[in-house]
Amino acid sequence: MGFRAIEWLDDSSILKLIDQKALPQQVHYLELTTPAEIAGAIHDMTVRGAPAIGVAAAFGILQAARGAAGAGEDLQARLSEADAVLRAARPTAVNLSWALNRMRAVWSGAGDSEALLAALDREARRIEAEDIAVNRAISEQALKILPRKVTFFHHCNTGSLATVDLGTALGIIRSAHEAGHEVFAYIDETRPRLQGAKLSSFELLQFGVPHAIVVDGASAHIMRTRDVDIAVVGCDRVAANGDVANKIGTYNLALAAADNGVPFYVAAPMSTIDFSTATGDDIEIEERDDSEILAINGQSIAPDGAPAFNPAFDVTPHRLIAGIITEHGIARPPFAESLLAMKRAQETFLEESA
């Protein structure tokens, strides 16, 4: 098992988070006691990665419910306040609102506060447990199409740290290595916050997966001059037409892959597919503080007063994507149809396992 980004301490209702801002130099944990603190940790990227922030938010709601019950306060009022604070923490990853919607469906339902509290407890744990199962299933789907000797190109961090465990795209790389494939991975740095250099390399070293960190701008050159079999990335929101919002630089990578005939895959839990968003143009792209570009580890790298522009995500058009790997299978173009087929497979799976 990798480092756990998130751990719920049930007896104390504390959400324990590894501080991803301090990695890899320090493995340091924070213990959060309020939804406002959790929202702050999501916003400042102490916890990050689309699935991880959804799970953290679900426990934030549970924390608020327990707090309200302990103080004899109105449950609905406290929860709707917590919901609003958590929902506003980051805009692009749909997993945040997806998890909050699941929790809201519980707390806005019928039942006395004791029953609601128990149901919220179950739902938060279910969201957490499902994430692990879904990530394993995504890896299993991907293993079906990988050659025995496989060289990957990966962007950002999509591993254990970005999820509850294993991860999505990085989980595929790790699973291929553990399944005996001869794996090598090019891990791009992922400016400006360097999730690739800091976090993905940290995870791959832990599991003994051969890899090299490369600068973001090297992707086209490496694909042109080395044998790269597959580029695989995660996602923060997939629109109904298959357009994918993911960490800034994903679109560049997809263009480099297209020009070099490298198949470009997106690992996507069904929770990241947003059927209510028609196309990538409808996805809100988070803009973060200029300081993320102008300084590295607090050290200024640009002239004093230099302006910057810092969109944190981009949208890769569906035409550049070979497949979207979900826990229910690999969706292929045309995605408007194949993603709906995945949704139907999910509904059947849920009915059968109910």
Ligand SMILES: CSC[C@@H](O)[C@@H](O)C(=O)COP(=O)(O)O
């Ligand atoms: C399984 S994580 C998927 C995405 O959330 C990941 O690729 C990504 O873009 C993370 O961005 P971040 O800004 O670090 O939260």
